[in-house]
Amino acid sequence: MNPASAASPAQTRVLAPVRSVTFRDAAIRNAAAIVIGSLFVAACAQISIPLWFTPVPITLQPFAVLLLGLLLSPEIAAAALAAYLVEGAVGLPVFTPHSPSGLLHLLGPTGGYLLSYPFVAALTAWLRRRFANPGFVASLAAAATGSLVILLCGAAWFAVLTHRPVSAILTLSILPFLPGDILKVASAAGIATGMRRFRRS
16 A cells, blocks of 8 residues: 555644644635725724815825725735725724714715725725835825725715815815825835835844
């Protein structure tokens, strides 16, 4: 009898629990990342500055979305942001404190920004991984693209709700947020790059 073939069933019995534990640990880590990610976005949403000329406030939510996209896989990043939206839709105080909670918030003037978050998180993660050298420049480009998509989705939703001309849409939903978004993009790219280098060291 071939000794190698005789050892095969034993090896299978030994390796099967190892694979099971690895899968379970990965599932736990992914679930934890989703929950922690959604809570991180909720915390950033509380840092909000209302503007007198537009119903859209300045918040740190886009920064959180971009950072999660740069740190997590596309699937986990999208799931974290989807969980965040579900938490807000059921009435948990995870949205900005200057507007209604629950579905009213999602259907309000900032709904376009919010509903873009899962897609943008996944897109940012996917774009960063497309670069041969996913360092700061790659993270910056991915985050900048994600930020632009957030603004465009928010402006499109705002235009549908208000029926304002294009000039007014730009003034109320895009232009006031560009300087802050540049800082958020650069900060998210810098933090993500630093965290990856720290983990490799």
